[in-house]
Amino acid sequence: MARSWLDIDPSSDFSLANIPFGIISTPNDSSPHVGIAIGTYVLDLKVLALQIGPENLLPSGGASSLAVFAQPTLNAFAQLGRSVHRHVRGRIQDLLSEDTTHPDLLKNNAELRERALVPQQSVQMHLPMAIGDYTDFYAGYHHAYAVGVMFRGPENALQPNYTHLPVGYHGRASSIVVSGTPVRRPVGQILQDPKADPKRPTVAPTQRLDIELELGCFISKSNPLGQPVGIDEAEEHVFGYVLLNDWSARDIQAWEYVPLGPFNGKNFATTISPWVVLADALEPFRTKGIENPTPVQEYLKEKREATVYDIHLEVDLTTPEGNTTTVAKTSGKNLMWSFPQMIAHHTLGGCPLRPGDLLGSGTISGPVPEQSGSLLELSEGGKRQFQLNGGNETRTFLKDGDTVTLRGFCVGKAGGRVGFGECTGRVQG
Amino acid sequence: MARSWLDIDPSSDFSLANIPFGIISTPNDSSPHVGIAIGTYVLDLKVLALQIGPENLLPSGGASSLAVFAQPTLNAFAQLGRSVHRHVRGRIQDLLSEDTTHPDLLKNNAELRERALVPQQSVQMHLPMAIGDYTDFYAGYHHAYAVGVMFRGPENALQPNYTHLPVGYHGRASSIVVSGTPVRRPVGQILQDPKADPKRPTVAPTQRLDIELELGCFISKSNPLGQPVGIDEAEEHVFGYVLLNDWSARDIQAWEYVPLGPFNGKNFATTISPWVVLADALEPFRTKGIENPTPVQEYLKEKREATVYDIHLEVDLTTPEGNTTTVAKTSGKNLMWSFPQMIAHHTLGGCPLRPGDLLGSGTISGPVPEQSGSLLELSEGGKRQFQLNGGNETRTFLKDGDTVTLRGFCVGKAGGRVGFGECTGRVQG
Ligand SMILES: [Ca+2]
Ligand SMILES: [Ca+2]
Ligand SMILES: [Mg+2]
Ligand SMILES: [Mg+2]
Ligand code: NI
Numbered sequence: 001m002a003r004s005w006l007d008i009d010p011s012s013d014f015s016l017a018n019i020p021f022g023i024i025s026t027p028n029d030s031s032p033h034v035g036i037a038i039g040t041y042v043l044d045l046k047v048l049a050l051q052i053g054p055e056n057l058l059p060s061g062g063a064s065s066l067a068v069f070a071q072p073t074l075n076a077f078a079q080l081g082r083s084v085h086r087h088v089r090g091r092i093q094d095l096l097s098e099d100t101t102h103p104d105l106l107k108n109n110a111e112l113r114e115r116a117l118v119p120q121q122s123v124q125m126h127l128p129m130a131i132g133d134y135t136d137f138y139a140g141y142h143h144a145y146a147v148g149v150m151f152r153g154p155e156n157a158l159q160p161n162y163t164h165l166p167v168g169y170h171g172r173a174s175s176i177v178v179s180g181t182p183v184r185r186p187v188g189q190i191l192q193d194p195k196a197d198p199k200r201p202t203v204a205p206t207q208r209l210d211i212e213l214e215l216g217c218f219i220s221k222s223n224p225l226g227q228p229v230g231i232d233e234a235e236e237h238v239f240g241y242v243l244l245n246d247w248s249a250r251d252i253q254a255w256e257y258v259p260l261g262p263f264n265g266k267n268f269a270t271t272i273s274p275w276v277v278l279a280d281a282l283e284p285f286r287t288k289g290i291e292n293p294t295p296v297q298e299y300l301k302e303k304r305e306a307t308v309y310d311i312h313l314e315v316d317l318t319t320p321e322g323n324t325t326t327v328a329k330t331s332g333k334n335l336m337w338s339f340p341q342m343i344a345h346h347t348l349g350g351c352p353l354r355p356g357d358l359l360g361s362g363t364i365s366g367p368v369p370e371q372s373g374s375l376l377e378l379s380e381g382g383k384r385q386f387q388l389n390g391g392n393e394t395r396t397f398l399k400d401g402d403t404v405t406l407r408g409f410c411v412g413k414a415g416g417r418v419g420f421g422e423c424t425g426r427v428q429g
Numbered sequence: 430m431a432r433s434w435l436d437i438d439p440s441s442d443f444s445l446a447n448i449p450f451g452i453i454s455t456p457n458d459s460s461p462h463v464g465i466a467i468g469t470y471v472l473d474l475k476v477l478a479l480q481i482g483p484e485n486l487l488p489s490g491g492a493s494s495l496a497v498f499a500q501p502t503l504n505a506f507a508q509l510g511r512s513v514h515r516h517v518r519g520r521i522q523d524l525l526s527e528d529t530t531h532p533d534l535l536k537n538n539a540e541l542r543e544r545a546l547v548p549q550q551s552v553q554m555h556l557p558m559a560i561g562d563y564t565d566f567y568a569g570y571h572h573a574y575a576v577g578v579m580f581r582g583p584e585n586a587l588q589p590n591y592t593h594l595p596v597g598y599h600g601r602a603s604s605i606v607v608s609g610t611p612v613r614r615p616v617g618q619i620l621q622d623p624k625a626d627p628k629r630p631t632v633a634p635t636q637r638l639d640i641e642l643e644l645g646c647f648i649s650k651s652n653p654l655g656q657p658v659g660i661d662e663a664e665e666h667v668f669g670y671v672l673l674n675d676w677s678a679r680d681i682q683a684w685e686y687v688p689l690g691p692f693n694g695k696n697f698a699t700t701i702s703p704w705v706v707l708a709d710a711l712e713p714f715r716t717k718g719i720e721n722p723t724p725v726q727e728y729l730k731e732k733r734e735a736t737v738y739d740i741h742l743e744v745d746l747t748t749p750e751g752n753t754t755t756v757a758k759t760s761g762k763n764l765m766w767s768f769p770q771m772i773a774h775h776t777l778g779g780c781p782l783r784p785g786d787l788l789g790s791g792t793i794s795g796p797v798p799e800q801s802g803s804l805l806e807l808s809e810g811g812k813r814q815f816q817l818n819g820g821n822e823t824r825t826f827l828k829d830g831d832t833v834t835l836r837g838f839c840v841g842k843a844g845g846r847v848g849f850g851e852c853t854g855r856v857q858g
Contacts, residue, residue: 132561132602132603133601133602133603138689159687159688160628161618161628161630161684161685161687164618164628164630165618165630165685167685167688167689167692168689168692169598169599169689169690169691169692170598170599170600170601170690170692170696171599172562172599172780173561173562173602174561174562174780174781174782174783174786175654175779175780175781177654181654184654184655184779186777186778186779187657187777187778187779188777188778189590189593189594189726189777199589199590199593201590201593201594201726203726203727203728203777206778225603225604225606225613225698226613226697228616249778252778255590255594256590256594256596257688257690258588258590259588259596259686259690260567260596260597260598260690260691261598261599261686261688261689261690261691262598262689262690263596263597263598263599264774264775264777264778264780265778267599267775267778267780268655268778268779268780269654269779297618297630297632298632299632345693346693346696348615348616348617348618348632348693349615349616349617349635349678349681349693349696349697350604350613350615350616350697350698351601351603351604351693351696351697352603352604353603354603357603
């Protein structure tokens with residue numbers, strides 16, 4: 001990867017190899033619009049596009065217009081399709097390169113640099129897309145297995161369908177929030193004593209507030225009602241990826257979820273990171289997922305073996321006093337189902353996906369407790385207090401004032417780190 | 430109720446007592462906009478509003494503008510709130526009354542009548558609202574009980590939570606279609622032999638295609654993230670009601686639904702009737718629902734007893750040859766939970782509802798087979814062939830070419846029928 005004329009720290013998630021897209025508002029322009037992250041800056045694409053013109057950013061001859069960069073969501077840009085995303089990302093990489101082919105446009109244009117490059121601290125981030133529907137899958141094998149053991153024992157840990165299809169359910173789109181939004185501890189119906197007869201639920205704030213470390217996948221291209229997306233076309237329907245924290249109230253969920261699945265235990269908040277890492281930026285980090293012992297149906301068979309991404313994933317917990325502990329480290333490769341498989345399955349019966357729809361991977365855990373993507377696993381179902389740094393603090397589930405921060409990044413061979421930035425939220429009582 | 434100067438058949442769903450709102454396009458105006466149904470006509474509100482001006486339609490001094498009637502969805506009108514819906518409905522009832530206070534505006538204005546009153550056959554109906562999120566509940570007690578008996582026997586028919594909270598799950602918004610849209614028989618993973626070990630699912634078109642007769646409730650007023658809607662305020666958040674057919678593929682659903690709930694078995698299509706019957710229009714038809722033997726939590730307690738509606742509901746099945754049988758008749762009073770209770774529960778943990786969000790009641794069945802809101806019940810789990818009119822035709826589940834039509838109406842004491850029109854869909858192979 002080329003070097004940039006900008007000074008980019010090697011530890012930055014936002015190297016020249018990345019170029020993630022987001023929705024920003026800036027000190028000079030309070031209406032949300034499109035930008036990309038580079039080092040400690042945001043490059044304002046609304047400003048840039050107006051100045052340098054479509055011919056220097058968009059493919060020639062296409063129907064796409066610069067207006068997509070002035071939109072308050074990325075939906076219009078996403079809809080232009082993967083070849084346009086690739087072209088625009090390539091043009092931006094060129095403009096920001098030490099040896100750019102057009103130094104006059106930005107590198108040597110002090111006036112435009114001043115207006116278009118905004119320090120990230122002064123930028124406000126918004127939800128990147130208008131999300132029509134949100135689907136959460138359950139593709140993290142180790143999480144599904146560990147939780148299954150807790151509830152049903154090792155013999156029946158996984159349901160019989162688990163290795164045959166990517167299990168998923170419909171989530172709530174209206175409560176998806178961007179990183180930094182406070183998360184209110186939800187009140188709900190809770191069965192304090194599951195063995196009592198008759199059952200006596202109470203209404204109270206959840207006592208088992210948890211997180212779920214997931215990857216989110218944004219859809220770019222729609223399929224019409226009744227027309228499935230074939231597994232080999234599925235990647236053309238992907239816009240890009242974010243980190244996703246599927247906040248979960250385990251006690252509310254346990255009482256409500258039979259027979260139709262999670263509801264209020266999940267729909268109070270889902271936090272996503274603000275920068276959408278384009279599918280192309282993750283290509284170099286492909287790897288094999290968890291081997292599936294079951295031969296899968298034809299519609300789920302992929303041509304290549306490396307169908308998931310080797311993304312380093314971390315969960316930080318910061319106490320109200322400000323002590324931060326990295327409570328888990330895992331990897332994006334701990335998935336048994338890939339996003340193309342999820343897309344092929346989701347649309348098998350003709351369900352339409354639309355630009356801006358969001359798919360969650362399911363909780364991503366490794367095989368050992370320190371690699372848990374949820375506190376349910378870290379605390380062994382709430383039975384084990386796990387230790388935090390700095391004193392004698394421990395946790396099973398989250399306390400008011402706790403902040404959870406997810407991080408994710410890939411490290412390229414020649415540097416060129418591709419990361420997601422932070423996905424963070426603080427619990428309010 | 431006053432008489433109209435229009436000739437309205439007493440059997441019409443669209444009497445002067447109704448005035449349901451929908452999204453229409455007409456021979457003169459192909460861009461979708463707002464109309465109401467009256468007798469065999471549609472009154473085009475975009476045309477009417479422009480002609481008679483805001484003072485004759487909208488409350489004075491409000492912030493609302495006539496532009497809401499030119500919108501392609503009812504979301505903007507719904508957001509104006511229940512007092513505005515009431516005012517506009519009242520104004521339209523006056524304009525259409527024999528003894529209107531303003532005969533000059535419409536009754537005696539032949540030129541405007543000609544332009545604004547369009548025969549329903551020449552009007553195309555569209556989805557009435559942009560639906561952000563769709564939630565399906567399970568409040569039809571007899572359906573939940575009958576299906577529970579089938580799967581778990583009479584002892585454990587209802588899960589322990591059933592009488593404590595309105596069980597619900599998140600549905601799929603992108604596949605909601607307006608009445609008349611063909612429904613493709615979905616392909617999916619099916620376990621032909623549930624007893625085989627190991628399990629051998631196949632991929633095939635569903636062989637157990639079913640319907641679910643439900644009422645749908647559209648939300649008008651949003652609640653912010655983190656702020657529940659109290660049960661006494663919930664009615665102010667309701668815009669109105671439609672009929673809803675939650676098409677279901679029982680074999681796909683049975684294999685996929687553990688542990689996270691229905692997915693592809695439900696997300697291929699949900700049909701709604703095009704006309705939104707305003708909450709006010711149903712007020713005269715309030716009645717008591719199914720008695721709940723369990724004392725409910727404070728947040729679910731309603732002040733009045735009559736919390737549901739006495740709506741006559743019918744399911745017609747028309748064969749490919751054109752023979753129609755009314756296979757079931759039931760009533761909207763067969764609900765154990767009311768829509769205000771569903772809203773209070775849905776938002777208890779802070780989940781935001783937004784204008785245009787849709788809530789389904791769950792399948793509405795009566796206590797006997799001829800009152801079944803699903804073929805699963807009518808056919809006793811697929812074991813009984815039920816008879817159709819006209820020859821020797823029978824069914825368990827739906828055949829290709831079958832058309833299912835839901836109808837719903839209330840009959841007022843002094844005439845003044847308030848109905849939903851049709852909610853229909855034909856199965857395509
Ligand atoms: Ca999850
Ligand atoms: Ca249903
Ligand atoms: Mg969530
Ligand atoms: Mg449905
Ligand atoms: Ni050039």
